[in-house]
Amino acid sequence: MTTVSLTVNGQSVTADVDPRTLLVQFLRDNLRLTGTHVGCDTSQCGACVVHLNGQAVKSCTVLAVQANANIVTTIEGISQGGELHPMQAAFREHHGLQCGYCTPGMIMAAIDIVNRKGNALDEQTIRTELEGNLCRCTGYHNIVKAVAAGAQAMAQTPLRQAAE
Amino acid sequence: MTATGIGAPVRRKEDQRFVTGQGRYVDDFNRPGQTYAYFLRSPHAHATIRSINTGPAKIMPGVVAIFTGDDLAADKIGGLICGWMIHSKDGSPMKAGPHPALAQGKVRYVGDHVAVVIAETLAQAKDAAEAIVVDYEVLPAVADTAQATKSSVQIHDVSPDNTVFNWHLGNKDETEAAFARAKHVTKIDLVNNRLVPNALEPRAALGEYDPGNDNYTLYTTSQNPHVARLVLSAFIGVAPEHKLRVIAPDVGGGFGSKIFIYAEETVCVWAAKKVKRPVKWTSDRTEAFLSDAHGRDHVTHAEMATDENGKIIGLRVHTIANLGAYLSTFSSSVPTYLYAPLLSGQYDIPAIYCEVDAVYTNTAPVDAYRGAGRPEATFVVERLVEKTARELGQDPAELRRKNYVTQFPHQTPVIMAYDTGDYAASLDKALELADYKTFPQRKQESARRGKLRGIGFSSYIEACGIAPSQAVGSLGAGVGLWESAEVRVNPTGSVEVLTGSHSHGQGHETTFAQLVSDRLGIPIDQVSIVHGDTDKVQFGMGTYGSRSGAVGMSAIAKAIDKVIAKGKKVAAHVLEASEGDIEFKDGKFGVAGTDKTLGFGEVALQAYIAHKFSGQDLEPGLKEGAFYDPTNFTFPAGVHICEVEIDPDTGVTKIERWTAVDDFGVIINPMIVEGQVHGGIAQGVGQALLEGAFYDQSGQLITASFNDYCMPRAIDLPSFQVGMTVTPCPSNPLGIKGCGEAGAIAAPPAVINAITDALGHEDIAMPATPQAVWRAAQKTRMPMAAE
Amino acid sequence: MYAFEYHRPTSVSEAAKLAGQADDMKFIAGGHTLLPTMKMRLAGPANLIDLGQIAELRGITRSGDTLTIGAMTRYVEVLNSAEVRDAIPALVEMTELVGDPHVRHRGTIGGSIANNDPSADYPAACLALNATIVTDRRKIAADDFFQGIFTTALDEGEIITQVSFPIPSQAAYAKFRHPASRYALVGVFVAKHTDGVRVAVTGAGSNGVFRVAEMEDALSRNFAADALNGISVAEDEMNGDIHADAAYRAHLVGVMARRAVQAATLG
Structure with missing residues (x-):
């Protein structure tokens, strides 16, 4: 297990994860942020795109441990005060x-x-x-x-x- | 028309959850104590299984259980079924080989299910699967459609030459006579390329068993959860029907591939009871390529006979249809009754004869994919008509016009009775929108830049609704194809509609609510649409074949009529008038000739408090159900025109313009209908230019990921010009024809007709990849710049 | 994905030391080739050494006629670099065609070069630009570095630190994308240097990235697309798959070479 700490949708998160955990698995399984989806195994489809330090990345092709100390924004984190982005x-x-x-x-x-x-x-x-x-x-x-x-x-x- | 009523482009109610990431798809569900299933699949296209040793795998970390076909057999779990009986020409029934959910003694395609590992985590299940030792005796395989019956390979004991059936439709003698007197015969050989549906959400299943109540629950990616429950209970036998709850929550696209009842969901439900814990399986994309039912895969020779006036007098077609290694749920219907009855196209063709040889191969099962049979038929007819026009030196638009059916109803020689349409109106509108008259100038301008420009037509027709039940029953369907609805009015006047249709992108929560809002005169936000749960919804047949509007909404309309009728009775009591004097208009019940009215909500409340009438006179409550079975198929039709420019140096084909004019009958929500057209065209363009599933000679799928199977991207497509004409459908109360498959049916011949126009010859197959077009362009005489 | 132990060094020396100690290890840079391979269980290193936290491996500098890019520099940093755009605009234009925007936010120059995928773009740039690949141990000329598909001159545990590109007078890259994967089906990088023209081809060759001497000679005499007339590459040295057989690839090498020269001379 490896410890990761990151900021997801403005909130600090720390967890011990198996290093092979993908960022998308961490978001979906650990944080239950299931808005980010998986549609392929080959980094093609983009259903898993989130922002990592403000840039769009495929969260199926980033290890959660690689995102340590980074800032992640998901689809759940872009609307504010109940109003859509x-x-x-x-x-x-x-x-x-x-x-x-x-x-x-x-x-x-x-x-x-x-x-x-x-x-x-x-x-x-x-x-x-x-x-x-x-x-x-x-x-x-x-x-x-x-x-x-x-x-x-x-x-x-x-x-x-x-x-x- | 009100802002939210029939015909209004109402923004979708479901989008709030989808754009905020709050959609709930099967893989988003997790149950306490959940385990993970991983299927060990055959790496061979064809092999006998001598033995399976699960011993070393069973003791690996996290493994809960490992099951094989023997375990299913021991529990008397039946095989997967094909629910549509086809008889061969000689009257013999189709040869359906056994289709166990986990292999029993033999595997028949790469991806066939050998064993399932259930473990605490998916990674542990995969680790253990690698430790299972399977002793295969590899057998020769056949994957090629045209070679299936010539091969010495035998896939099923029931079929020595891999034939499933030799079927035919139409009148052979009349057709031969027509060809004998023809002035001209156009011949064509076509391959309708095998496709992988690739809904973006991979299939998933989560089975759960409650021993206290002996209840089973299956969350599954299904277009028709009740049919799944029926098949799983009555045929496969995993659970009694009344004890099995099937939930199909948000489903991320289907396109046919999620109609079928697959091995994985069968095993997840069964295994949940065996291991006494929930069992979850989520397909990855590679598994999807290997094991989702594929689409199309026809090899066809066809001929069209014309007389001296360019009138089509006969059509004869021979098709070999590849059904894969096993018969999937509705596979047998696709190259037969969903195919040959559409071979008349929009044309008055007096004699048609079609033979279909369906074959087994060592490939994934083939079943319905968006359009299902109708794209294949349209491709045959529209390629032939275009080629005929070229061979006769006639304008392809005008040759079509000359042959259009103009009198309705029109009985074709291949079952269908077209109810209504105005094909010339669609053609005229399409020609105008496509600026057809000035095409020669555009072609010349392209030539100046060294490019080849072409234009292609597709005058398609489809039979949708996939009903009535009596008709499909007589053709071999194992089920009725009506639809049901229940309209539940609450005491506060809000309404829940329980529908047997299932939305996986079609926007039913909005369009169905528009109908209710329109008919009952209540705000659309007072209407909820409930679907996809067998514990909530009465029986339903689900969504495919562009049937939810024509059939599903008609059932709702029928139930609404009953609600209004009951409401009139309630209102009569409250308003102290006779029932015959009560009128319902604009959401109000009133007494004719007076200003006495009651709002819909007031009547709902009165129906439930039941203070104004006695139980002897009237039942309390306001809830009505309906089952609707239509009187005919529906016949959406239209004209699509594709204009391409080819770079002969690279073979790249760019779609410069796309014009679609469709007649879908009455339209509930034009925004959603246009969206359906766009998506269908994209899939049709994908088939024509980009997509193709290819097996090598040993039966390995060589296009098993998005790295090899080319999905349409935004850059591959233009913006589409979409127009409508309307002839209301007479065979359902709403006048709806259906729109879900039109684009996928219309598009492929339009693209290939445009490319062959540009090339100046017919020698190109689908997918017309850059390589194929480049090679074909070698045979093209380059237009001179001065031309 | 198979289980592995994860290491996150913060210096090249620490990474090298870890690599020396760990059995069955792989470095991970952007991870956009390695992770998909690991997900498919086609690779399963016991140790994964993440180079992402090593600041000294990043950055772009120009010194005289040489542009130097740190190995862990991400594609997006190349795209946003005024220095690269000024020195070798063709490198920016090529980078715009690598993968997709999301891939370009993660993928690194060093990762691409070390992997030497036969359809990757950067190996063609390195070869045509006569780049020098600098490692923690030595400097390797591009001509010596790329040794066939997925094969390089790198020794076990050797870390690319930076890549130095001599600045050409004219250069361009023309890419024909594989319809499905969007990698280069054929990519041709041409660069005019003071001592002649170099032409490198990726995607097409059955042995990975390669130079075309005949094209280089012709273009060195006359840097114009017409100079390539009549020159072709041998089909039997080309890759083939369902999307493009050897003959088509060989043909496209000619077309893309001409288009690259046209682009270079227009610029």
């Missing part, structure tokens, strides 16, 4: 989800795109930047619309962004 709201408004399984990873990836590429995102940029996220339901059409709209909405709520 603008990107969450945009996915709902633009029907950017169907079965919901890829959605947490998509939303975390989308926020990361905005953090890196800004609030004015064209379709080509969004499609390119979604390279690491698979959706089997939507054909991506409405995800692309949702990301573009969510990005614009994030520009109008700078305080919320900073808090993330």
Whole structure:
């Protein structure tokens, strides 16, 4: 067993884990944060995307022990005061989800795109930047619309962004 | 139309939990004392099992139990079943080999279930599985569809040449006569490539046993939990039906693959009683590739006969359908009654004859995948029509128009009676949206840049609803395909609808609530939709075949009618009027010709307090159920137009434009319907350009991960231009036809017709990968820049 | 994943010492190749030594005509580096094509090079840019470092500390992605140096990353796409799978080489 201490959604967490525990397993099994999903074994699908120190990563390809002393944000940690994050709201408004399984990873990836590429995102940029996220339901059409709209909405709520 | 009623693009009620990570999928459930199951799977495509030694594995850390097929047999647990009987041409029943949940003496495909290890942790279960010693005698295997009956390999004792059935439909003599008088015959050889459904949520099962009450519970990724319960109890025999609760909570996509009753869920329920602890299994993606039922896998030769006016007068089709190593739950229906009856397409074809040889191979079972039979039929018809137009030198749009069915009802020579439609209206709208007239300019502009541009059509039709029960029963179905609903009005006037449909992405919690809100005149947030739990919902048949709107919602509508009728009786007592004078409008019960009204909520309260009527006159309460069995299939249809540009240097095909005009009948929520179209197109484009499951000659699946099996990504697809036309469906009370599969049915021929148009020849198969297109483009005469 | 013991050294010397003591060990950098392999139980080291906490392995510096990148520098740091963008913009453009955004947040230069996946991008950059791979023991020229698929000159326990890239006058990378995995089906890096042009190909070769002498000679004489006309690579040295057989890969090497030269000369 190895001890890990990290901050998850603003809360300090310390636990003894088997070193082979993946970050996604730690989040799901130890912390019961089951919004982060697993959809493949080969680091392709992106259902497990969380933010590690503010950057989108595939939590199925990070050991929990590698995240020691780091800051993790999951889908459960982005809405505040019961109000949806603008990107969450945009996915709902633009029907950017169907079965919901890829959605947490998509939303975390989308926020990361905005953090890196800004609030004015064209379709080509969004499609390119979604390279690491698979959706089997939507054909991506409405995800692309949702990301573009969510990005614009994030520009109008700078305080919320900073808090993330 | 109100803001939340029928026809409104209401934002989905279920999304609040999904966008916040609060969805509850099977793997999110954990039960006290839970153990973990890991299945040891066959590494061989075909082998006899001489022995299994679990001894060393059983004493490894954390191991709770290890079971093999012998243990299931000792408990008299039956095999998995195929619930649709097909008879061959000669009248003999299909040859169904045994399908044990854990292998008994033989394995028949890579991934076949050999043993299950149950341990305290998944890692311990995997460790122990590696210590099980299986002595295999490896046998030769056959994986190739076209070779199955020619091979010396015998997969099941019941079928010496690996034939499951030789089936046919249509009129052979009339068809031969039509070909004899044809002016032109178009011939085509097609492979409909094998696909892996790949719902993003892998399958999972969590079985639990309560010895105090002798109750079993199964949490499972199912599109039809009641059917799962019925099969697990009545056929497989793991638990009595009334003692087994099946819960299908949030399910992360199905596309057909979660209709079927699989070995893993069977074993989890059974083993939970054996080890007296909950047993949980969650598939990883590799297991999903190996063991989820695959889709498609047809090899077809087809011919279309036309007369001197370009009218189609005959169609004959021969298909070999690969059903894999075992018959999955509905596999036999897919290449038969879900396939051949659609071969008339949107066309008035007087003579059709289709033969289907279904075969066993040493591959994963093949069953329904989004569209199920109808994409295969559409691919045959639409590739043939396009090729015919090219061979006759006619515009492909106009050749289609010339052959469209225009009078309804229309009886085809292959069972179906089309009820309504306006195919030319969809074509006209699609041609306009696709800017077809100016395509030649775009083609020329592409040529200037050294690129090949092509345009392709798909005028598809599908039969949805998968009903009525009498009809499907006569065709061999083992179940009825109606749907049920219960509408429970609470004393406060809020409403719960218990539906036998199951939502795994379709948005039923919203669309079904829209119907209730619309009909009862109550706010949509006063309506809850309950599904996916056999302890809560009366029996139901589940969701597949684009049936939840046409059949599931019709059952709700029927139950609502009964609620209103009962409400009128209550209102009559309260308002002291005769029942015949009570009208229900805009959520109010009123006495005709007066201003006396009662709100829906007031009537609900009166129904429950029952102060205004005697029990002899009227039963208290306001709750009604309905079972709805439609009178016909529904026939969604439409036109999709795909425009591609090919880079002949690399073979990369880029979809430049996609136009879809669909007639789904009455639409409840256009936002959700368009989303279904988008998703279907993406899967169809995936089949046409990217996806293909390939086994090598030894039966190893060489596309067993997302590293090898190409899933459509955002960058592979364009934004879609979606339009609608509407002819209400006459065979259900809501006029709904269904929309869930249309895109996947329409898309593949549209893509391949566009690519062959660009290439100037027909020699390309699916998936049209860059390599395949590059190679095909070698045979293309490059257009000169000046052309 | 098999069980292992986890080590988290904070210096190269400590890591080297751990590696010397531990049986059956592997270093983990970004982990984006190793962890999937371990998850599939295709690798199962008894000891895993995490290089993630070693500050001295990170960072980007330019000194004269040489750009030096620490082995544990993540792709995202290359993308965000004004120094790299200024010195070798082709390296930034290539890095934008590595994996996906999430992978680029974790994956490291050193990890990619040490693994020498036959479809990875960085080996092509190292070879074409005539990089020097610096370890805790020695300096190794890229030409000597890459020794066939998943094989390098590294000895057991040897740690890459940094990679030095001579700054070329012109360079570009053209990548044709594998449709499913998105690794390079064929990737061609061309770089024009004062003493000639180097062309390195990844993804295509059955023996991993390789240089194409005939293309280098032609481009050294005339650094233009047309100079490559008539030059092809041998099919029998190409990889083949269901997505791309040897003939197609050989063809794509030519196409990507021309596109890389076009991009380099445009820039």
